[in-house]
Each structure stands twice: as structure tokens, then as C-alpha cells.
Amino acid sequence: MASPSKKDPATPAVELQSLTRNFGVRTALNKLDLTLPAGAFLTIFGHNGAGKTTLLRILATIEQASSGEAKVLGFSTKTEADEIRARIGFISHQPLLYADLTAEENLLFFARLYGVENAQEKTRALLAKTGLASRSLDVARTFSRGMIQRLSLARALLHDPELILLDEPYTGLDPQGTETLNALIDEIRDERSFILVSHHLESGLERATHVLTLDKGRIQFYGTRNEYENFVDATGKTSKTSQKTSQCTGGQA
Amino acid sequence: MTRVFALISLALGALLTTGAFIAVFFFVPIANGGELAQVANIGGEQVTHQLWFSQKIFYFHVPVAIASFAALALGAWHSIQYLRTKRPVCDLRARTAMEVGLIFIILTMISGDLWTRSDWNTWWNWDPRLTTYLILMLLVIAYFILRVQIESPERRARISAVFGIIAFANAALSMLIPRLMESMHPVVLSGSADSGLTPPMLAAFLTALFGMLFIGFGLYYLRSMQLELAERLALVQARYDEAQGS
Amino acid sequence: MKQFMTLLRKDLKIEFRTFDILSSMGIYAVLVLVVFGVAFMLGENSYDITPLASGLLWVLAVFTSLLGLNRSFNREREFSALEALLLSPLDRGVLFLSKVTANALFLSIVFVVAVPLFVFLFLQGGVQGNGVLAPSAPLVLAPLAVGILGIAGVGTLLATITLHTRGRDIMLALLFIPVIFPLLYSCVTASSMALLGISDSMVFLQTLGMGVGYDVIMILVGWMLYDFVLNG
Numbered sequence: 001m002a003s004p005s006k007k008d009p010a011t012p013a014v015e016l017q018s019l020t021r022n023f024g025v026r027t028a029l030n031k032l033d034l035t036l037p038a039g040a041f042l043t044i045f046g047h048n049g050a051g052k053t054t055l056l057r058i059l060a061t062i063e064q065a066s067s068g069e070a071k072v073l074g075f076s077t078k079t080e081a082d083e084i085r086a087r088i089g090f091i092s093h094q095p096l097l098y099a100d101l102t103a104e105e106n107l108l109f110f111a112r113l114y115g116v117e118n119a120q121e122k123t124r125a126l127l128a129k130t131g132l133a134s135r136s137l138d139v140a141r142t143f144s145r146g147m148i149q150r151l152s153l154a155r156a157l158l159h160d161p162e163l164i165l166l167d168e169p170y171t172g173l174d175p176q177g178t179e180t181l182n183a184l185i186d187e188i189r190d191e192r193s194f195i196l197v198s199h200h201l202e203s204g205l206e207r208a209t210h211v212l213t214l215d216k217g218r219i220q221f222y223g224t225r226n227e228y229e230n231f232v233d234a235t236g237k238t239s240k241t242s243q244k245t246s247q248c249t250g251g252q253a
Numbered sequence: 254m255t256r257v258f259a260l261i262s263l264a265l266g267a268l269l270t271t272g273a274f275i276a277v278f279f280f281v282p283i284a285n286g287g288e289l290a291q292v293a294n295i296g297g298e299q300v301t302h303q304l305w306f307s308q309k310i311f312y313f314h315v316p317v318a319i320a321s322f323a324a325l326a327l328g329a330w331h332s333i334q335y336l337r338t339k340r341p342v343c344d345l346r347a348r349t350a351m352e353v354g355l356i357f358i359i360l361t362m363i364s365g366d367l368w369t370r371s372d373w374n375t376w377w378n379w380d381p382r383l384t385t386y387l388i389l390m391l392l393v394i395a396y397f398i399l400r401v402q403i404e405s406p407e408r409r410a411r412i413s414a415v416f417g418i419i420a421f422a423n424a425a426l427s428m429l430i431p432r433l434m435e436s437m438h439p440v441v442l443s444g445s446a447d448s449g450l451t452p453p454m455l456a457a458f459l460t461a462l463f464g465m466l467f468i469g470f471g472l473y474y475l476r477s478m479q480l481e482l483a484e485r486l487a488l489v490q491a492r493y494d495e496a497q498g499s
Numbered sequence: 500m501k502q503f504m505t506l507l508r509k510d511l512k513i514e515f516r517t518f519d520i521l522s523s524m525g526i527y528a529v530l531v532l533v534v535f536g537v538a539f540m541l542g543e544n545s546y547d548i549t550p551l552a553s554g555l556l557w558v559l560a561v562f563t564s565l566l567g568l569n570r571s572f573n574r575e576r577e578f579s580a581l582e583a584l585l586l587s588p589l590d591r592g593v594l595f596l597s598k599v600t601a602n603a604l605f606l607s608i609v610f611v612v613a614v615p616l617f618v619f620l621f622l623q624g625g626v627q628g629n630g631v632l633a634p635s636a637p638l639v640l641a642p643l644a645v646g647i648l649g650i651a652g653v654g655t656l657l658a659t660i661t662l663h664t665r666g667r668d669i670m671l672a673l674l675f676i677p678v679i680f681p682l683l684y685s686c687v688t689a690s691s692m693a694l695l696g697i698s699d700s701m702v703f704l705q706t707l708g709m710g711v712g713y714d715v716i717m718i719l720v721g722w723m724l725y726d727f728v729l730n731g
Contacts, residue, residue: 024341024406025491062585066339085588096583100513100574112505113587139516140578148578155583336727381684392677399674402664412660415724419656419678422720426681426713 011074013038013163013193014059019068021054021217028054030217031068036210038073041194043204046214052197055214056167059195060090073162086114089156089164093171095148096155099141103132103151106140107158114159126154130184146177153184164188166196170203178203256478263471269464270313276457277312312458314364316465318386321357322424324350324469325393329421332414342481344410347417348400349477353469355393362386382431389427392420502589506597511604513574520605524567528613531559532620539621549632552622553639553691557683559617560646564606565675568654569668571602576662585729595655595725599718603651610643633696638703642689645710649682652714656721659728682717685710 014036021029029051036042046052057063059072061081069076075083090096097106104123111119127133130150135143140151149169156164170178185194185207198204205211211228213220221231328350335343365383370376377383399416403409514520535555539548548555575581584594622632654675661670689706697703 025488060586062582064339082588085586088586090583090586092579092582094579094582096580096586097578098509098513098574098580099578100517101509105512109505109509110583110587113502113584113589115501115588336724384684385680388677388680395673395677399660399664399670402661402666402670404665405663408663411727412663415727416660416674418724419717419720422716423678423681426709426716429709430681430684 011038012036012071013040013073014042014195015071015074017069017071019055019058019070020066021051021058021063022066027217029058029065032219034212034219034222036193036195038193039191040209041189041207042196042210042212043208044195044197044212044214045199045201045204046220049216050214051217052214053167056165056195056197060088060165061085086159087162089159089161090167091153091156091164091169092167093169095140095152097140097148097152100139102137102139103127103143104136106151107154110155111158116159122158126157129187130154131180145172146174146180149173149177149181150184153181157188161192163193163195166194166198168197168199170198170200182206255474259471259474259478261471262467262474266464266467266469266471269460269467271464273312273457273461273464276453276460277309280453280457310364310368312461313465314361314368315458316462317357317364318361319462320465320469321354321361322428323466324354324357324473325389325421325424327473328354328417332417332421335410335414336418341406341410341484344414345480345484346477347414349473349480351393351396351417352476353473355390355397356472357465357469358386358390358393362390380431385427385430389424392423396420503593503597503600506589506594507600510574510597510601514601514605517574519573520567520570521608523570524563524605524609525612527566528559528563528609529616531562532613532617535559535621548621550691550695552694553687555621556614556617556639556690557646557687559613560610560643560650561676561679561683563609563613564647564650564654565672567605567609568602568650568658568675569671571598571605571655572658572662581662581729591726591729592722594729595659595721596718598655598659599648599651599721602655603647606647606651610647614643632694635693635697638693638697639690641707642686642693642710645689645707645714646682646686649686649710649714649717650679652718652721653678653682656717656725656728659725678717682710682713685713 012035014034016032016034018031018033019029020027020031028049032055044052044055054063058065058070058077061072061077061084065077069078071077072084073087075087077084098109101109104127107123107126108119111123116122124133127136130153132147132151132154135147140148143151169181173181182203189207194207196204196208205225208225208228210222210224212222221228223231328347331343331347331350334340335347365386366376369378369383396413396416400409400413403412572581575584654671657671657674657678661667661674664670685706689703689710692698692703692706
């Protein structure tokens, strides 16, 4: 039903205004302000508990901000959640699929849920693209980790999202799986915007146009990739050591 | 200031209840007859008349029951407020109201039990009204067990607010049961003019009712203030720890 | 409506592929019947349990459905499918209604087998039964239908509530039985009237009406509050 309305390309992919999220007495996100232009590839770094995943979940409208505002593709996460949901794809290290449905059934189911037209053709095309065509009639439970990740990627692309959110997608993938995932990301890069949360410095930076580092729920650094490299060079040691002494605050990551 | 308010409410409640208590035992006449609708066979005995003690307990049993229901309603109201505003203080108040509700439900059951013992000559039977109250008690206890079982404070608040609303809807529906089903429990406040209460009885009853409501409200107020302070203390503590840590 | 059908079809497809819910509920129902059998074995082999039949029937219904409800969200939790649903532009109320429908269907399927079995074993010249059912006995289907709908509605809501609690399975039972009580009361009473003979059809309808009212209110509450129950 929701064909992605190609809105004004000047509309930023993400806009945060003093976005805050509290978990009881703990502050997971503390007054974040930033604007991410459309078409950017943002990589978010930070320790465990720095608020990366929380931020991503707020953008995906499956968690709510305590105060402040977040706009995704020009829509408010508070009042226009369904508009956002129809336009974003979410990929996490969890499959987000039905274990007892076949690859094809999974995709068809989600295509119908999103109101995708030509669900059949779209499904077939995506299965071919992710190299799962030969296994399309097998139940997802029987798939290897890498295949599940590919199917999950296909699921996220069904409705042709304008913004793709990736939550630690490399976790649990072997080098080959990582390679396939990267190749697929490159292939669908187009004019879409991406937000990637990752631990891996290298694979995270590879495609980034923008970088955000969070520390205890605050913005430590936000800027373009070049600016980030200068920032790391200037503060080099401190940022690297802090990367290692990851004080896990525990709880919600 | 607010604490004074709560204490006044408690004191007033105690005063009114005690006043009603004295009045009931020394001044309010015993209604003649107090006949049951039909001859009931309870615990192997034919019972035709309510005994005098049951009349005395009535002045406390019914107000306590009403107060317990009011507390549950207050809990549901705060639950709705929580879902609307997501303010933690609403969750805290809902919880406090449920606590007061539980106290009054237990008091209702104890006072009701004195009644059944003296009137029906048995400690317990599965009369619809009694069963309903037992279930209500279990429901409120389940509310608190549910709270303990959820770790994340926010989810706890959200889920228990939903359950608080369900519990109240359920309590309201449960109240219909004894009205529809045959119950030996007398329906006193049927809403009809013919409730059988003489003016002094009604006065004593209302005094006791307001007394109970004041006590309930005072308890609720004090307890929620205590919890709010504890919450604030925890917040200050967390900030302090954070400042020390960094 | 389209989304509702999509969700419902998905639930049915998975169930008829794995028989996860139906098989566990079915076997459990038989086990409860066996326990009843053992419980009445000690009698003189001649006493009539017809007056108790309605109560026993609902003991069977409550415990069997409790087991099925506990399992109904397993498929959503495995592979985090529920999160995928929440990520999609799907009205949470529709999700609730589709789950209620699916659960009601599964319960109906189990009861279609379990209730005749119960009647055969205990009421129709079975081991102990020598009682005679009233001619109005088939009317017991009405309270059964009302009960199944209410159990599915409340059960789905509570199963979602207990999804994130520590002792999930036991928590569901703890919440479910008190909440279901008004419905249980009206269904047991109505079933009892049907099985033993309806003396006053007005009272029967009134009792049944209370059950229907309960269903409507609880499903409405669930439909409205489901968004809050889920992560949202």
C-alpha cells in the first residue's frame, strides 16, 4: 500500500533534536542532536551500553524516546511510525524470520504484510539475487547462519526501503558470509541511506560517509568520514585505548 | 504540607470510623427481623434470621469492601494515566493504590468471614460473592508477582499498567456475578429506596464509609510519598555514583 | 483485513506443518481425561458424575488451553519473528485479533475431539456413568463457543504479557485463572444447565449473555492495549 514516496531529496534521512532515552535512572541516550543527509552511509561506533542499539531501535520505531524528537525520512517517530516502518529495512544479527516457513513463504508473507505489489515476482527476484533460489522451498530452520542472514537481507529489501538500518549484522558471520553481505550492500547501495551499528572498526568504516561515536549516551564525535579520520589522528591514542577498555555498563545494550 | 494533608486524612478517617464503631454498638438500634429472603440451609442448620452480630459487622464490612473497590479503581486510573503519559510517578501511584486495595480486600475478607461465621455458621463456603472476592485477592496478588517477574523498570511499568486495567475490568465484571447468580449473600446496597436502613443506621453507615475512604486515601498518600522519596533518593544515588565513577 | 488474513494464514500454515500446539494440547487433554478416570475409579463403580460433568468439562478446557496458549508465541520468539512484525507497518490490534482467531481455531479443533471423548468416557454408559443427560445437552455447545472465544482472547493477551517475564509458563497460569474467572463462572453454570436440563431459559440466556459480555469487553481491552503490551 505504501509505495515509497520519493520525497524531496533535500529531506534529511535522520534528524535528531535533543533526543533522550532513559531506562529507569540510567540515561541511555543523552540529548542527541544531529542531521544525517539523505543518501549517506552512517556508521555508529561505541562501547557496549553506549546507546548504539537503543538509538537504532528508536529510529526503527520499536522503542520510544523519553524526550526530544527524532525524524526519519521527514516523518516523526512518535506520530508517524507507520510511515517510517513502510520505508525502512532493518537487518540485525537476529534472523527476524519464521523458522518453520520456507524461504519463499517467509518472503511472501512479509511482502503481503508490507503490501508489496507483485509479491511473487519480487520474491523470486530477491531469492535469485541472494543466491537462495535453489533452496527456496526449504524451511528456514535448516539454513546455515550465512544463508539465514542472506534471507534476512532479502526480507529487509522486499518493500524497497529508502533507509536501511543494520544492527551488528556481522556478528556470527564467517569471513565468507561477511563478504557476501558486503557485496550485497554494495549492490543495493543506490541512493538509499544506511545506518550501521558495528564493533568492527574496519568493516564498519569501509563504506561510511559519516561516522558517529557514542560514549555513555552522548555524542563523542559526529562528522564526515574525513573529519573522523582527522579526529582519530589528532586524538588517536585516547580513542583507541578507550576502545579497548570497554567498561560494560551492562543491562540494555 | 502534603504530609500534613495525608496525616489529617488518616486521623479524620480513624475518628470517623471509631465514632461509627461506638455509635453502632451503643446507639444505633438493631433492625428487627433482618429476615433472609428464604430459609437457607447452611452448615446443616436452618437459618431464617440474621443475628445481631451480623448487623454490627455490616457497618465495617461494606465500607471496607467499597474502599477496596475504590482503591482498585484508583489503581486502574493511574494505570491509564501511565500509558498515556509514560510518567514513572503514575506507575508508582498505580502500584500504591493496588497495595492499599490489597489491604482492604484482605480486611473485607476477614470482616466478611466474621459475618459468615456468625450468620451462616461456617467459616467458608463457595458462595459466588465470597469466591469472587477470593479471586479478586488472587488477581491483585498476581499483579504484584507479575511486577517482580519483569526486570526492566519501564517494561514493568507498562505491562503492569495493562494488567492493572485488565484486573479492574475483571473486578467490575466479577461484581456482576452475585447479582445475576443466586447468592446467599445479602445485597444491601441494591440502589433501591427500600434498602431497609433507618436514618440513624444510614448515618452510622455513611460515617463508617467516609471514615474508611479517608483512611484508605491517607494510607495511599503516605505510601506514595514514601515511594516517591525513595525513587528520588535512588536517582540522586545513581547520579552520585556516575559522578564518582567518571 | 488483508493483513489479518495474511497473519492468520501464516499461523495456520505453521501449525499444520509442525502440529506443535495441536499435538501438545491434544495429548494433554487425553491425559487430563485419564486423571479424571483414575480419580473416579475408587468410587463404587456405579456413581453418577453427571451433576459434576460441567465442572469437569471446564477443568479440562482451562488446563488444556493453558498449555496451548503457552506455546502459541513460541514460533514468534524463535528467530525473533515477533520483532519483524513490529518493524512492519502493521496495526497491533490486527496482530492481536489474528492471534486470537488462530488460538480460537486451535482450541476448537482440540475440543471437537476432546468433548465427545469426555462424553463417551464419562457420561454415556462409560466406565462409571449411568446418568442420563437432559435433552437440552447439545446446547452445551453455546457456552463452549463463548468460552473458547474468551479463553483465546484473554489467553492471547496474557500470553503476550508474560512473554518477557522470567517464569513465563507459570506466570501465565497465575494470571490466566483469576482473570478468566467471571467467564468460567458463567460458562460452568450455563453448561451445567444445558447438561442437566434447562428449567428457566431466561436464566440460561442471561448467564450466557454475561459470558458474551465478558468476551466482548476483554477482546476490546486487548485490542486497544495490545500496542502497549508489545514492545512499543
